[in-house]
Amino acid sequence: MLGQTSSPPAVEVRGLVKRYDGRAVVDGLDLHASPGRVTAVLGPNGAGKTTTVECCEGLRTPDGGTVRVLGLDPVADAGALRPRVGVMLQDAGLPTGVPSLGVLRHVAAMYARPRDVGELAERLGLTPFARTTVRRLSGGQRQRLALATAVVGRPDVVFLDEPSAGMDPQARRAVWSLVEELRSDGVAVLLTTHLMDEAEALADEVAVVDHGRVIAHGSVPALLAGADSSTLTFRTAPGLDLAALGAALTPAGAPASAAVTETGPGSYAVDSPATPALVAALAAWCADRDVLLARVDVGRRTLEDVFLDLTGRNLR
Amino acid sequence: MTAPAAADTPAARADRAAPAGRRVRAQAGFETLAVLRNGEQLLVTLIIPVVALIALGRGSFLDVGLGDAERIDVVTPGVLGLAVMAGSLTSQAIATAFDRRNGVLRLLATTPLGRGGLLAGKALAVLAVAALQVVVVSATGLALGWRPDPAGLPGAVLALLLGVAAFTALALLLAGTLRAEAVLAVANLLLVVLAVVGGLVLPVADLPGWWASVAQWLPPGALGEALRASLVDGAFPAAHLAALAAWALVLAAAVRRWFRWSS
Numbered sequence: 112m113l114g115q116t117s118s119p120p121a122v123e124v125r126g127l128v129k130r131y132d133g134r135a136v137v138d139g140l141d142l143h144a145s146p147g148r149v150t151a152v153l154g155p156n157g158a159g160k161t162t163t164v165e166c167c168e169g170l171r172t173p174d175g176g177t178v179r180v181l182g183l184d185p186v187a188d189a190g191a192l193r194p195r196v197g198v199m200l201q202d203a204g205l206p207t208g209v210p211s212l213g214v215l216r217h218v219a220a221m222y223a224r225p226r227d228v229g230e231l232a233e234r235l236g237l238t239p240f241a242r243t244t245v246r247r248l249s250g251g252q253r254q255r256l257a258l259a260t261a262v263v264g265r266p267d268v269v270f271l272d273e274p275s276a277g278m279d280p281q282a283r284r285a286v287w288s289l290v291e292e293l294r295s296d297g298v299a300v301l302l303t304t305h306l307m308d309e310a311e312a313l314a315d316e317v318a319v320v321d322h323g324r325v326i327a328h329g330s331v332p333a334l335l336a337g338a339d340s341s342t343l344t345f346r347t348a349p350g351l352d353l354a355a356l357g358a359a360l361t362p363a364g365a366p367a368s369a370a371v372t373e374t375g376p377g378s379y380a381v382d383s384p385a386t387p388a389l390v391a392a393l394a395a396w397c398a399d400r401d402v403l404l405a406r407v408d409v410g411r412r413t414l415e416d417v418f419l420d421l422t423g424r425n426l427r
Numbered sequence: 428m429t430a431p432a433a434a435d436t437p438a439a440r441a442d443r444a445a446p447a448g449r450r451v452r453a454q455a456g457f458e459t460l461a462v463l464r465n466g467e468q469l470l471v472t473l474i475i476p477v478v479a480l481i482a483l484g485r486g487s488f489l490d491v492g493l494g495d496a497e498r499i500d501v502v503t504p505g506v507l508g509l510a511v512m513a514g515s516l517t518s519q520a521i522a523t524a525f526d527r528r529n530g531v532l533r534l535l536a537t538t539p540l541g542r543g544g545l546l547a548g549k550a551l552a553v554l555a556v557a558a559l560q561v562v563v564v565s566a567t568g569l570a571l572g573w574r575p576d577p578a579g580l581p582g583a584v585l586a587l588l589l590g591v592a593a594f595t596a597l598a599l600l601l602a603g604t605l606r607a608e609a610v611l612a613v614a615n616l617l618l619v620v621l622a623v624v625g626g627l628v629l630p631v632a633d634l635p636g637w638w639a640s641v642a643q644w645l646p647p648g649a650l651g652e653a654l655r656a657s658l659v660d661g662a663f664p665a666a667h668l669a670a671l672a673a674w675a676l677v678l679a680a681a682v683r684r685w686f687r688w689s690s
Contacts, residue, residue: 168537170689194443194539204534206526208465209457220453221539223445257534264443264538 121146121181121268121299122167128175129162129323136162138323139176144316146267149290149300151314153307153414155422159323160303161201164270167301168198180268194222197266201273201303203257205245211256212241215263222264231259235285250277258286262293269293271302275309287313307415317414321422334417342416343385346406347397349377359396360389377405385409444539454540454548459555461522468518471618472560476510477567479628484571496659500575503568504583504654505628510560511587512627512647515553516594517614523549523602524610528690536688550595557591579657582664586653589671593646596678603686627651643667646674 122144129137137159144150152160165171166178169185169192178185183192205214212232219225232238235255240248248256254277261269274290275283290313293300304310310317311331318328327334353371360369360381369389370382383389390409397404444450462468483506484499526532536542565573575583601610622628624638626648631639642648653667 170533170536189541193537193541196537198534198537200530200534202530204530204532206457206461206531207529208461217453217457218538221445221450223443260534 120144120179122150122301123179124163124167124176126176127163127166127173127178129159129166129171130174136323137166137173140320140324142318142325142328144268144299144301146299147294147297148315149294149302149313150316150318151310152301152303152318152320153305153310153418154303154320155305158320158422160320161272163320164272164301164303168196168270169193194264195267197261197264197269199254199257199261199269199271199274201276203253205253205257205260207246208244210242211237211245211248211252214245214256215259218260219263224265225263226265228263231263234289235259236282251279251282254278255282255286258289262289266298268299268301271300273304274302275304275306283309307413307418311414319418319421326421327417331414334414342408342410343381343383343389343393344374344408344410345379345381345393345404346377347379347404348402349373351379351402356393356396360392362388447544450540450544451547451551454535454544455551455555458522458549458552462514462518462552462556468522472510472514472518472556473563476506476513476560476564479509480506480564480567481571483628484568484573497572497574499568499571499573500659501630501655502628503564503571503573503575504658505630505651506568507561507564507583507587508590508627508647508650508654509622510564511557511590512594512622512650513618514556514560515591516598517618518556519549519553519595520598520601520610520614521607523599524605524607524614527602527688528607530689532688542688553591553595557587561587575658576661578661579659579663582657582662582668583654585668586650586657586664586671589668589675590646590650590653592675593650593671593678596675596682597646599682599686600678603682603688606690621645621647625651630655644670646671649674 120143122142124140124142127137127140127142128135136157140159140163142150142152142163152163154160162171166173167180167185169189172186180192181195185192205211209217212228215228215232215237219228229238232241235258237252237256237259240252245253245256254274258271258274261271271290275286278286287309290300290302294315302309302313314331316328317331317334318325319334320326351371351373353373354368357368357371360371360383361367372380372382374380381389381393390407393407394404445453462472480503483502523532532545535545540548598614601613605613624634624642625645626634626639626642627650629651631643631648631652634642643652649667649670653664653671656662656664656667
């Protein structure tokens with residue numbers, strides 16, 4: 112469990128189970144999100160991220176476990192909760208035949224004191240296509256409009272399902288800065304993503320989800336510190352003799368041989384702490400075989416490394 | 428209803444959400460505008476009925492069983508039914524099916540509007556479009572010499588309301604259970620087929636005997652017969668009104684049972 116925070120959780124999920132046709136897509140998932148913090152649910156496709164968020168939004172009824180948002184049940188207390196929760200769906204959920212700002216104004220009309228539509232549109236760069244119908248917007252433009260509809264009602268909790276999918280770098284920056292502003296206003300932000308840099312840049316807490324469960328969680332630094340903090344990766348000719356290389360890279364007297372894996376054709380990772388001696392041994396081994404090292408990276412582990420270690424490297 | 432939770436005080440709710448009436452009106456206005464702004468929807472709901480009325484009312488290329496009534500007096504009530512069916516069945520089924528596929532229904536369900544408000548807004552929008560259709564078709568009919576029997580107006584209004592209810596329920600049943608592309612095909616096909624052979628535009632008496640006795644109790648036939656009985660003869664078509672009401676109830680129950688909000 113995460114340490115107790117001073118403020119009560121905005122979202123609290125315990126032992127959530129959701130089955131489709133008898134198959135558990137979410138299987139005993141625990142999660143919580145706090146006011147003024149960004150919580151990222153990180154996981155491969157099909158891990159159960161969207162289903163979890165939809166249970167929090169009241170769009171699906173759990174088959175087991177409890178979900179509380181601001182202390183309320185998203186299904187039973189939907190009427191009380193909806194005015195306080197903002198939602199951005201993965202498929203945007205925008206009417207297609209309507210001018211984009213018309214959609215935003217319409218959603219704003221559901222709230223007593225919405226944000227200023229013009230200011231919000233300006234903020235997210237929606238103004239240039241205000242009169243364009245949603246059908247003609249690019250994927251990234253639609254995402255920004257969907258984000259605007261999620262926050263226009265001044266919510267206490269915001270659910271963002273893959274908020275920056277399909278966006279160009281400028282649009283992502285605009286989205287990230289809005290999320291940071293929500294956090295400093297005390298809003299609880301729960302977002303799903305499979306973009307590591309997004310989680311690293313935005314999240315105060317990360318929950319890594321796979322096969323319907325949280326398999327690791329904590330702050331980004333805590334997750335990165337969990338394993339050896341430096342890695343050695345390199346690129347050279349494909350098909351090296353991994354066993355021989357591993358033996359050559361093993362320091363004298365070490366209990367086990369260093370493991371080298373070929374992560375892609377010609378891309379390799381060494382599974383032991385990067386030391387000056389290790390780099391020298393690698394270079395010497397390659398020189399002996401007249402193999403040119405095209406690239407050597409010694410770096411701290413990224414969230415992506417942690418994620419791949421936890422969820423495996425196979426395609427789903 | 429369960430006891431309200433701590434945060435569910437009227438103050439907390441009033442604080443954030445617009446009043447319920449305003450939310451529903453906003454949704455109704457939004458959906459009505461969406462129909463009027465969409466070229467295909469406008470074609471189906473207004474232009475085709477008006478063209479059909481002019482063609483059937485003036486031309487004589489189609490034999491209509493008139494009895495001793497004027498041609499325009501028999502044709503106009505049927506075209507009113509056709510317009511209402513186009514608006515509340517075809518146009519509504521297609522719009523709702525695509526809103527469902529695109530996630531619009533799910534998104535609006537998470538706003539203060541909620542599912543109940545969404546349905547209420549939809550109902551108001553359908554009625555607004557139907558009212559507009561009745562005004563436009565009636566005006567065209569009157570211009571072409573239509574003289575409805577004033578005694579039949581209450582029955583006709585009731586028939587139109589019950590017809591809208593039954594067709595809207597059928598629209599939601601299609602939109603909430605089938606894929607959007609299938610709804611597009613089925614809703615258009617139903618309009619064409621039922622308008623012609625369903626006893627809606629053409630009197631049931633013009634249909635083959637065995638089919639006429641079935642068709643007059645199906646929603647299009649019941650609506651067509653009820654409208655003609657009231658507006659041509661000034662009668663109160665109790666049996667056909669009852670049939671429409673029964674259809675509306677059965678279809679609404681089916682919607683409750685089978686409608687799916689997400690695809």
